[in-house]
Amino acid sequence: MERPIAAEFTERIIKFVARLKVGNPMASDTDLGPLISHEAARRVEDQVARAVKDGATLSVAGGMSRPAGLPGHFFEPTILTDVRHGSLATREEIFGPVLSITTVADADEAIRFANDSDYGLGASIYTKDLATAMRAMESIKAGTFWINDPLTDNDAAPFGGMRHSGIGRELGAEGLDAFREPKHVHLDWVMERKPWFFPYRDRKV
Numbered sequence: 001m002e003r004p005i006a007a008e009f010t011e012r013i014i015k016f017v018a019r020l021k022v023g024n025p026m027a028s029d030t031d032l033g034p035l036i037s038h039e040a041a042r043r044v045e046d047q048v049a050r051a052v053k054d055g056a057t058l059s060v061a062g063g064m065s066r067p068a069g070l071p072g073h074f075f076e077p078t079i080l081t082d083v084r085h086g087s088l089a090t091r092e093e094i095f096g097p098v099l100s101i102t103t104v105a106d107a108d109e110a111i112r113f114a115n116d117s118d119y120g121l122g123a124s125i126y127t128k129d130l131a132t133a134m135r136a137m138e139s140i141k142a143g144t145f146w147i148n149d150p151l152t153d154n155d156a157a158p159f160g161g162m163r164h165s166g167i168g169r170e171l172g173a174e175g176l177d178a179f180r181e182p183k184h185v186h187l188d189w190v191m192e193r194k195p196w197f198f199p200y201r202d203r204k205v
Helices: 003-018 038-053 107-115 130-139 172-179
Strands: 057-060 078-081 098-100 122-125 144-147
Touching: 003 057, 003 078, 038 057, 038 078, 038 098, 107 130, 122 130, 130 144
Parallel strands: 078 098, 122 144
Antiparallel strands: 057 078
């Protein structure tokens, strides 16, 4: 988040997250359902605790909860601010409803931070400056790069990560290749001795 707009953005996102409803994922008014297991929820809880210990500020205090009459492994939406680049929250994948906010001086610093990672599944940028968007798209190593429209997928386009975010692709023509078994067939319809066959009579010894 660029420094000039960081404070306003953070204030607005905190108010938005406070309105999200955690509950039954089958209910139409639910925003966030449960995590896959108790272990997964405990892992996210531990990551948030370690991020705070590492200097991050818990601006929206999420945590495990069990809504009345609803079984499952829930984790309240959480926002971490003042996240220092290079800290745990920027080095580990947190598979839970946790938003980490790091302030940067400008787009160039954001690009540098994005590339200073072991992961590269996806990256996103919001900007009215097309030149900045194109520079970020060309520079950041990620399998998918969204410009002003994050997380919209296209079945005709390949999806997959770079670096430690995985190999291979699904969807698109590239995804179909994973289900194919190529076979090479070489045919020469003229059956004759070729000049490169052994022995090499023209070779000077």
